[in-house]
Amino acid sequence: xxxxxxxxxxxxxxxxxxxxxxxxxxxxxxxxxxxxxxxxxxxxxxxxxxxxxxxxxxxxxxxxxxxxxxxxxxxxxxxxxxxxxxxxxxxxxxxxxxxxxxxxxxxxxxxxxxxxxxxxxxxxxxxxxxxxxxxxxxxxxxxxxxxxxxxxxxxxxxxxxxxxxxxxxxxxxxxxxxxxxxxxxxxxxxxxxxxxxxxxxxxxxxxxxxxxxxxxxxxxxxxxxxxxxxxxxxxxxxxxxxxxxxxxxxxxxxxxxxxxxxxxxxxxxxxxxxxxxxxxxx
Numbered sequence: 505x506x507x508x509x510x511x512x513x514x515x516x517x518x519x520x521x522x523x524x525x526x527x528x529x530x531x532x533x534x535x536x537x538x539x540x541x542x543x544x545x546x547x548x549x550x551x552x553x554x555x556x557x558x559x560x561x562x563x564x565x566x567x568x569x570x571x572x573x574x575x576x577x578x579x580x581x582x583x584x585x586x587x588x589x590x591x592x593x594x595x596x597x598x599x600x601x602x603x604x605x606x607x608x609x610x611x612x613x614x615x616x617x618x619x620x621x622x623x624x625x626x627x628x629x630x631x632x633x634x635x636x637x638x639x640x641x642x643x644x645x646x647x648x649x650x651x652x653x654x655x656x657x658x659x660x661x662x663x664x665x666x667x668x669x670x671x672x673x674x675x676x677x678x679x680x681x682x683x684x685x686x687x688x689x690x691x692x693x694x695x696x697x698x699x700x701x702x703x704x705x706x707x708x709x710x711x712x713x714x715x716x717x718x719x720x721x722x723x724x725x726x727x728x729x730x731x732x733x734x735x736x737x738x739x740x741x742x743x744x745x746x747x748x749x750x751x752x753x754x755x756x757x758x759x760x761x762x763x764x765x766x767x768x769x770x771x772x773x774x775x776x777x778x779x780x781x782x783x784x785x786x
Contacts, residue, residue, distance in 0.1 A: 542637055542785050550633045554782040555740045557697065558631055559773035561676075562620035563686040565757060567766070572618050574663075574767040577752065580612040581664035584649060590666070597653035599666050602700075604647040606639045609750055613772070620685055631774065634782075635748075641781035643745040648700040651752045652692075661754055661768050670754040670768040686758055692751050692773040698739045700749050705742045709734035712741065736775070743777030750774050 542550045564570075581599075584590060587608065590599035614632035638644040653660075657669025673688040698706055713734045743749075754768035 552782040553776045554779040559691045560771040563769045573770040576616045578664045596655045599651040601649045645746045649750045670756045709738040709742045712738040
């Protein structure tokens with residue numbers, strides 16, 4: 505899995521060069537902000553995802569893992585529909601549920617999700633524990649869940665009665681078939697992260713994005729290209745503490761590694777607002 509920390513929003517002139525050891529990188533992850541630690545209910549260390557986005561970018565391709573995650577997704581979607589019927593987005597077929605209780609996300613999706621064998625610091629179980637800590641503090645109480653469908657899909661997958669067009673993601677490795685793992689550079693589309701914002705939030709995030717872009721050009725602000733969409737960091741900065749977003753992506757398995765398209769790969773991304781609880785503890 506990958507952890508995004510807003511570095512995509514920083515100009516090269518602002519980047520710091522950090523030196524570390526292979527052991528520290530393996531243990532803590534490569535992104536500095538993953539070093540923030542919280543204390544879990546049983547005394548275990550739980551990484552803070554305050555104001556960050558988490559996404560899966562490595563996927564096991566065994567039929568057992570594919571089938572297990574697909575069955576889990578179908579069960580989760582049925583639970584979501586039982587809570588409130590999902591709204592279908594006409595332009596692409598995506599399905600959206602709003603004001604979802606956090607236990608549906610943690611117990612029904614994150615806990616049973618089977619990650620790639622080498623998922624470390626952003627393991628879905630750790631993400632679930634972080635969510636529970638925030639819920640105890642009165643945060644992350646109302647989720648928006650979006651089951652993403654692609655208009656470009658050549659075939660659909662029936663997911664608990666919803667016809668969904670799986671997305672296509674290119675492999676970042678030439679050894680997908682041999683390794684049995686699909687690695688992608690980026691799972692989610694940045695535009696998807698802002699789909700649940702209200703008009704005022706979107707306008708504020710876009711204004712912050714454009715102001716930062718202009719600041720990079722300093723004395724040549726009139727020449728700065730104006731972004732048409734807010735960055736992920738700007739989106740997360742305007743989220744309310746009770747406004748997390750779960751994006752679920754069915755993905756077409758690579759034909760080189762899977763003999764036939766039976767079920768899609770299940771990937772996900774979470775956009776977290778800033779947490780006052782987490783920031784007090786760190």
